[in-house]
Amino acid sequence: MREIQFRQALGEAMSEEMRRDEKVFLMGEEVAEYNGAYKVSQGMLDEFGAKRVIDTPIAELGFAGLGVGAAMNGLRPIIEFMTFNFSLVAIDQIINSAAKIKSMSGGQIDAPIVFRGPTGNAGQLSSQHSQNFENWYANTPGLKVIVPSNPYDAKGLLKSSIRDENPVIFMESELMYGDKGAVPEEEYLIPIGEAKITRDGADATLVSFGKMMKVVESAADELAKEGINVEVIDLRTVRPIDYATVVESVKKTNRLVIVEEAWPLASISAELSHHIQRNAFDYLDAPIHRVNSKDVPLPYAPTLIEEIIPNVKRTIDAVKTVCYK
Secondary structure (H helix, E strand, O other): OEEEEHHHHHHHHHHHHHHHOOOEEEEEOOOOOOOOOOOOOOOHHHHHOOOOEEEOOOOHHHHHHHHHHHHHOOOEEEEEOOOHHHHHHHHHHHHHHHOOHHHHOOOOOOOOOEEEEEOOOOOOOOHHHOOOOHHHHHOOOOOEEEOOOOHHHHHHHHHHHHHOOOOEEEEEOHHHOOOEEEEOOOOOOOOOOOOEEEEOOOOEEEEEOOOHHHHHHHHHHHHHHOOOOEEEEEOOEEEOOOHHHHHHHHHHHOOEEEEOOOOOOOOHHHHHHHHHHHHOHHHOOOOOEEEOOOOOOOOOOHHHHHHHOOOHHHHHHHHHHHOOO
16 A cells, blocks of 8 residues: 555546546646646656547537547447536536436436536635535436545556546546545456445444545544544445445434535435435434535635534534434
8 A cells, every 4th residue: 555645646546547548538728738726637648649638628618528428329438527517517417418318218328427527615715606405416327426535546446437437527626636545456346336334433423425534533632532433424425325335324223313515405415314214213213413514606715614614513413413412
């Protein structure tokens, strides 16, 4: 094992898959000459050349459409959005073309494409650059949606995504690109759709994904000091959701708190809450509690950002509520 940054894990995943399969290529704004807006594609232009690492104009609708067409014709594109906020310009290509073509063609046409880039709050970027759309895309049949929380998962899941025959939405965080974590020297894959229990506990189940796992883990540490031992689950994939792992944990702990950066209405936490009350209701000793961002556009002021997005205190309070502490 070796310690590498989140951005390096992503770059290694793409490079390894491009060496393995000449049909894989990367396309997006500043991915080539500039080595990526966040240096994820550092050195890839030098190794693979301008035909496989392609700089595009600021035209998400255009290059997303090119990628979808290429995927339908047998290539395996990786389309990088500088932020998933900009993917809204290309959402027709993603949902009406990539996600639906297999169904609309009666299974004759696949679209093996990965759309990747950062999601959610990244500091003082204000409302138009700080949104979470993983629940939007997870609402769409035909897509798979992945939100990793550490370099190990990011590399293994991205490699699996590039090999998948379906379109995959792969969401990262600008605030995590510099995070370090242990990654094996040897090749590995992580199956899409499997959650991971990162901490065993018996008093409550605490579920999250992506960069909110940092909040959850910090909250779990503080709760342990007070004698409250939570079981922590990283969903990793939000379509498909690994419901079974969460159900089994709730059967053990009898309490559930879900932490998610997205707004509360029609969120992943709402869907998971519904599923648990349908399939583990008799095991619940307290109502399910959700910790989401407040239902407002994210402002610029850092004091307001801290108040609006999920944090350690709100998570601790939620766990204590379901534990009647």
